Amino acid sequence: MNDRGLHGERARCGVGPVRAAAELSIPMDAPTDVVRIENVTVRIGTRDVLRDVSWRVGAGEHWAILGRNGSGKTTLLKLIHGEVWPYGGRGRVEVLGQRLGACDLPVLRRSIGWVSAAVQQRLYRRQPVLDIVLSGRFATLGLWDQVSEDDRAAARAALSQVGCGHLEERPYAELSQGEQQRVLIARALVSRPALLMLDEPCAGLDFVAREEVLAAVARLAQDPGGPTILYVTHHPEEILPCFRRVLLIEGGRFVAQGDREDVLTGPVLSAAYGTPIQVDWLAGRPILTPVPSGT
DSSP states (O other): OOTTSOOOOOEESSOOSOOOGGGGOOOOOOOSEEEEEEEEEEEETTEEEEEEEEEEEETTOOEEEEEOTTSSHHHHHHHHHTSSOOGGGOSEEEETTEETTSSOHHHHHTTEEEEOHHHHHTSOTTSBHHHHHHHHHHTEESOOSOOOHHHHHHHHHHHHHTTOGGGTTSBGGGSOHHHHHHHHHHHHHTTOOSEEEEESTTTTOOHHHHHHHHHHHHHHHHOTTSOEEEEEESOGGGOOTTOOEEEEEETTEEEEEEEHHHHSSHHHHHHHHTSOEEEEEETTEEEEEEOOTTO
16 A cells, blocks of 8 residues: 555545645644643543543643543543544633644644554554555555655654664564554654654553563653653553653543652552552652552
């Protein structure tokens, strides 16, 4: 599915007409808030998945979003991406200085990179790695538009950022799970987004592969010209030192948010999870241990 003869269906990731990434840049004067959510409820069916939540992500901040399965973490990313909407039209959502509902959403999405299992499941897995990354340049599944040398250079640069430059000709399906995740991150980076959302990128990985992915994330966070990163997980030990801010979600509510030292504490986590928890730190990462009753 590339300019060498494989022209896939015009499968899109919820975006508008395919054009070169440079044509879709959003003119903004570096907004103070990358994300701003005020008093928003998200209802799916009859259930409030997010309940009257408010949150601000400042420019230059990297956040870890922590919570149990089903707590509302992925729904929050869908809200930011404009895939779900505030219930009843109440509240306010701004992303990169653009208010959702009053902006060109397909254009805005060009400035948001998103790595999720849903995207991975829809890829053409027999494609070469370079083509997988190039498809992120146009926000499509498969390549059917003309690819320039500038596009290829951008894809190779993104692969190098995550330590996968040597894999560009390999079929995506033949990579290890850890390599596949890093390629997906490169795919999200290729259009140089201002915001990068990583939805449990280490899910299902073994220890070595997980640490390789986390090392790639840490390098991205240290790049002064890189995107703001939102990292979703239900494993606290994945919260790297670069994530100075933490949002804790439980039952659709934002129960704590702020500096990691204030959120990742025994009392805060014990209250959120409903069981006594001890927090220790190893190499700047939190290690949680349940405290047996009676101790």
